[in-house]
Amino acid sequence: MARKRKGRDISGWLVVDKPAGMTSTAVVNKVRWALDAKKAGHAGTLDPDATGVLAIALGEATKTVPYITDALKAYTFTVRLGQATNTDDAEGEVIAESDQRPTDDEIKEALAPFLGDIMQVPPKFSAVKIDGQRAYKLARDGDEDFELAARPLWVEELILVDRPDADHVTLEMTCGKGGYVRSIARDLGAALGCHGHVRELRRIWSGPFEAEDGITIEQIDEMAKTPALDQHLHPLEQGLAELTELKCTPEGAARLRNGNPGMVLASDVEYGDEAWASLDGQAVAVGTYKAGELHPTRVFVQPK
Template sequence: MARRGKKKGRPISGWLILDKPVGMGSTEAVSKIKWLFQAEKAGHAGTLDPLASGMLPIALGEATKTVPYVQDGAKIYRFTVAWGQERSTDDLEGPVTKESDLRPSEAQVLALLPKYTGVIMQTPPQFSAIKIAGERAYDLARDGATVDIPAREIEIGRLDVVEHGADHTVFEV
């Protein structure tokens, strides 16, 4: 007969930074790392959308107690805006719903950056990792639901243009 209360896994502790690939959710990534290291406990500091790639901090064992301190720190994101297309999901996953031949110049883009820096109000898209009643907004949206996600105050420390091309601009925030 098995003993109750015995934890499964090894008492391994520390932080691991995973270069999460596109197509994998943060929870799935943590599960794979937990299995790989046979850790008793694992968690992540921040959520990356399944369509996003990037560094995902994963805490193992006793290090999970420090997750709140890491989560509250400043983060850097790099993203690309493709000009001339609007998609139903605000990302590459959804079908194109509108097209335009208009393209902003680099000077026009640079002139708008101050509007999006400092403390601003942001309304997250329907396809975001924000939880609504315990479920991710992107899961609800994929099921056809339209949810009311209120605008919230965020602080953007800096917003830079990394590259500007005819059909796209790469930003770092």
Template sequence: MGRRGKKKGRPVSGWVVLDKPVGMGSTEAVSKVKWLFNADKAGHAGTLDPLASGMLPIALGEATKTVPYVMDGTKVYRFTVTWGEERNTDDLEGVGTHHSTKRPSRDEVSAVLPGYIGVISQIPPSFSAIKIAGERAYDLAREGEVIEIPAREVEIDRLDIINHDDQSTEFEVECGKGTYVRSLARDMGRQLGCYGHISMLRRLAVDPFTDADFVTVEELEAVRPKISEDDVVRPDFSAVDDFLVETAAALDCLPQVALSEDAAHRVRLGNPVIVRGRDAPIEAEEACATVRGKLVAIGAVEGGQFKPKRVFTA
């Protein structure tokens, strides 16, 4: 008797803007959401450390094709730096490497902030996913190797003090792709001569998503239908699917081309169509085509025509 194949998940597509709790890794969160939606495919747009909480955008199905656009989006973090100790991981998880009895005043902290705004050079933490000679930096660091990670340019739009006391400072930062908040804590601590590490980190936003899109694991668990191997009737996932954000939302950064049903059908077959409408782009290296708000394709607008490059089926 042949072995029964593994049951395939649903071909559901869209974004789940998860409010990830502290203690859950990004890979674990993706697996949990994939199970909750009984989805056949899932991936995330930007790792969030287990010690961090907040926004982890998770793509299901066809939305996985739009992950790069969300990864490039501006991010907002709220974080607390505890002064007096630098740790090898630059957060609570590590062990202390440098100590100081000095504690900075609010004015002292405020005075160094301008140097961290704009395009700056930043060295990622030793315990990070950066690859060094094909190996992850955190794997080398855990083995006790002293590694040199080259500096990279990152962009920080805003860095504000939210609260300050005699032991710590709470900040909010708006930054671009590749910015390490842990490195900010490390570098500010060294510059202030008091050392520091991240003691709280929460991601509040990943463009184009905001906290209005948040959903928790508990909310999803509460509405997920019970599934049995012996189910004859297909389970109803509509209550879970209500938490999905449309795949097209990830492409708000691109010029938009609205299609008729007939034009959308032609595009799905890989054919170019004439761009119509007063607000339609005349030329665009990359544009997003939709029909009644549903994503149809990503392509280019050339000579008054939309030419599909990547077509979406759902």
């Protein structure tokens, strides 16, 4: 018999402004402990040295994680020109150097091929699996004689925002799911003929969540195990911002909660679209809209 997980049945989102030097998993564990939450997970890993938005889902909000993971995200990052590293960031060993330094105009011109639908090869020091093993483990063990397949990525925007000196350039990127900023820095350096790696990285927003809404680890420690931390929770429904909301009647909500199709009020949603149903502003279910009904795929168990 499975052991029942201890903790509170608390649901919602906590937006953390992750500090450098802490893994995403460590942040989730810290939040779960501080809120005494039964269930928690994050919506999109940040590298340990990266900072910024890490959205932590609690309880029933974990059912909305895929919608935040799939949403657009924005980053600011500084590329160190003239050096390539084996990890594509500042933590790695320098494996190639160049004295060549591009002009601002050359950098802007080189950014154009990185826009739109592109194919991107993840860093070898990444969590991508190869024959059941993480690539970073193979790389750390010294077995770097492997290739990672290129993956599709949507890049909506990639612009130069600052050039502090000849060796550094600060960029801002908005992209879809699965993007590796380290790969952008590596490939941009290669395109410019001077090499490059990420020096600093910050996620400034992820879906509906922004860095300015985030709280720090220090604040979490200060408010841990107190009602004050609960006040920083965002509603579960915020994780559904990318989907159309459909109102339902109490009768429709009852059917949906039992896993059956439920009647929803007319909207501009089209047949076959994914949407979510609400009653009195509270999420009841996510599902597929068909002829006046929502056919549920996820049902939320929330207090009435």
